[in-house]
Amino acid sequence: MRTKKRFLTRNESYLLAIVLIYSTIVALKNPAFLSFENFFDLLRAASGKLLLALGVFVVLISGGIDVSFTAIAIFGGYTSARLMLATDIDNLAFAFLVSASIGILLGSINALIIHIFRLPTLIATLGTSSVFFGLMTILVGTKSINAGQMPSSIINFGSARLFEAVAPSGNTYGLSVFIIPVVFAILVTWFVLYRTMLGRGIFSLGNSEESAKRAGFNLFLIRFFVYSYVGLLAGIMGVVYVAEVRWVNPVSLVGTELSIIAAAVIGGAKLTGGEGTILGTILGIIIIQLFNSTLVFLGLSSSWNDLFVGMILLISVSVTSYQQRLKSRRSLTFSD
C-alpha cells in the first residue's frame, strides 16, 4: 500500500508552525527582526551547522550516530589554515581540498572501526572524537590564529556575497556565498539518498541490518560511504567555520556536536534509523539557529538558549516516541 505523498510530513508541518509562530512573536516584540539583513545574517550563521546536520542526518538514517564530526571539522579547518600559513599557498581551493581530504580520511577511520569491530557507534565515535582532537593538538598545535594572520583568501571567502543591497540604515548587506556549499550538499544528499542504490542501502541498513545483509547490500561499502560522507561535510564545514568567525581557536567547536544531533532529531530523524527527511533536518537547524540568534530580540540573554533547545528536543522526541509506542501496542510488537 502506498500512502499518498504529501507536500510536508506531519512533523515538518509542526516544525514549520513553530518557526512561523516563534518568528511572529519575535517580530511583534521587535520589528527589527523582520529585515532581509537579519534574515541573511541568520542564513550565514546557520550554514556551517546545516552542513554538519546533513551529515548527521545521513548517519542517523543508517541507524548509527556520530559524535566525532565537530572534532573532524576543527581538525580540517584548523589544519588547512595552519598549512596555508606554513606553505604560503593562499588559495581557497587548497583549503577546501586539504580539509575535505582530512575529513574523508578521519571519517573512513570511523567506518573501519565501526564495521570491523562491530562497536556501538556512539561509544566508538566518542572515542575517536577524543583521539582526533588529541592528535590534532599534538600534530598541529593549539595556538589560535587571529584575523590578522588569517590567509586573505579565507577572509575574502568569509565576507564574499552573492548579491548585495543597501539597508535603510546605510549598511550594505547581502547573501553570503556560504549558501553555495550548503545548497550543493543538500542536492548531493538528496540525490544519493533518494535516487541511488546506495541510498536504498542506507535506508535499508537503518531499518534492519539483518535484512539489508540478506538483501545483498554490501554493508561495508554503505558504512564506509556514510561515515566518510559525514567526514567530508565536516571537512568542508571546517573551512566555512574558519571563514565565518575569521579567527580560529582549536578548542572551539568541539562540544557543540550534541546540539547538531538535537537539530537532526528535532527534524524527525529517528535514532533507530531508517526515518527522517532532509527538509525536517533543515527546519531543525533553523529552529536552533533562531533561538541562538533571536533570544536577544526577546530581551533574554543567550544563557536561555539551551533551555529552549532542550525543551523542544524533549517534547519532540516524547511525542514521536509515544506515537510509536501506541502503534507498537496496537500491533502487539514489543521490540520498540
Add this chain to the structure above:
Amino acid sequence: MNLKKFARQDTTLIVLIFITLVVFLVLWWILGKQFFSLNNFQSMGYQIPEFGFLALAMAVTMLTGGIDLSVVANANLAGILAAFVLTRRFDFFANFSEPALVVTACLVALFVAAVAGLFNGLLISKLSVPPILATLGTMTFFNGISMAITSGEGVVGFPEMFLNIGSGAVGNIPLIFILFIIASLVVGFMLERTSTGLGVYLYGENRIAALFAGLRTENLIIRVYFLSGLLSGFASIIMISRFNSAKVGYGDTYLLQAILVSVLGGIAPEGGRGRVLGVVLGIFILQALQSAFTLFAFTPYAKKLIWGSMLLLVMVINFVIDRWRSRSRKFVLEQEPATTNP
C-alpha cells in the same frame, strides 16, 4: 545464574585484576616512591569519588542496555541549587544555622538529582523514548536550567563545615572515599543479591524475555534511572564541596571517562553483563593513570587522546575475546549432533 556464566564473568574480572596489578606495578617501576607514597594514594582517594559516583550512575544504566548522558548535567544542576542554599541566595535560608544549612543543601542536591533521574526514567519507560535521546534531551535541558539561573557564572563561598565533606578524613582515609566504597557495596549488593538486580541483568540481556517473564519492566527502568540520578546527586555534593563553587560545565570531561570506566570495568554497552567490582577496579586503574599523567605533566589534550584510544582499545579487545568465545561455543554446538549420531 548458572555456574558457567559465573565462571565466564569471573574471567573478565581476573583479567581486570591482572591489568590493575600490571598498571600499578609498571607505575611503581617507572615512578617509584613518587607514585607509591601515602601522599599520592591519599590524593587519589580524594579524586576517585567525584567521578566514581558518576561512573556508577552510568554503569547501572548501561547494564540495562541504556545509557545516561545526563549524569554530569544532572550533577551540575543539583550542585548549583545546593550552592544557592549554601550561599543563602534566598531569604528563606537567612536564619538557618550552619549545620542546618549544610544538611538542607545536601538534601536539596540529592532530591533534585533523584527527581531528575526519575524524569529520565519516566521518559524512557512510560513514553518509550530511546535512552540516548531521552538523556541527550535532559542533558541539554538540565544544562539549560543551570545556565538560565546562573547566567553561566559560578556560585562561590560555602561554609567551612560543608567544605569538610570534601576534605575531611577518618585517620588517613578520606571521608568521601569511604562514602564511595559504601555506595559501591550497596549498588553491588543490589545488583547481585536482590530481585531488582536480577531483573536489571535479565532486562539488559533480553528485554522482551524480561517482559514476558512477567517482570514489571517499566517500573524497573524507572528505578534504575532514579538510582542513577541519586548517585549523580552524591557526585554533585562531592564536586561542589571540593571545588568550593558550583558552575555550569564543571566535570564535562567526566562523561567520556564515566563511559570509559564502565566499558573498561566489563560492562557490555548492549547490556546484561558486568559487575560493580569491575567498575570499581576500572576506576582505580583510570585514577592511577590519571595521577601518573599528572606526575608526567601531560597536557589535558594528551590525556584526552589517551582516554579516547583506551576506550577504543578496550572495546576492540572485548570484541576479540567475544568472537573467540563465540567461536569456541559454535565449535561445541557443531560437535554435539555428531556425538549423538551413532
